[in-house]
Amino acid sequence: MVTTRKLREVPSDHYNVFAKECPARMVLDRIGDKWALLILDHLKSGKTRFNELKRSVGGISQKVLSGVLKTLERDGLIYREVYPTVPVTVEYSLTPLGETLTEAISAVTHWAELHMKEILSAREAYDLKV
Structure with missing residues (x-):
């Protein structure tokens, strides 16, 4: 190994x-993971708490969000900052390395939004041929 x-x-x-x-x-x-892309794209706007991320990234479960955040932290793309409050407050933000990805990630995520009509039309045309 x-x-x-x-x-x-x-x-x-x-x-x-x-x-x-x-x-x-x-x-x-x-x-390339959709959840990681969405989380990183959201974090470009600044520090965010766990529940705010969960609300913003529609459809992600608490377990999946927690797992993706841990792997992004392990890869050095995000910071996890814990504040000694009751209950504990945790905020996530991009590291300088993570910030180097924001332009590319934003381009990919928003490209999908901009071209959804064409993709759906292409799928429809393909399905009619098959």
Whole structure:
């Protein structure tokens, strides 16, 4: 098994996302996940609490949201800040690394909104042919 430490030792010019064994594919899996995209896109507007994220990202369960937040934190894309209040207050925000993704993520998420009519028309045309 390849450890995180060993992956860090590989020169960055040796990563090739088209290669089957490339660890960068793990990152693509993460940011290619619809929930991760929506969470990261939402966090570009600033610090957000868990329940606010849950309300904003329609359809996500508490369990899935918690899991995605943990993996995004592990990947260094978001911060989790805990405040010693009763009950405990937790806020999430983008790290500088996470902020480097916001333009690309926003482009992808909002591209889908802008082109939904064409996609639905293409699906309809395809289904009529099949």
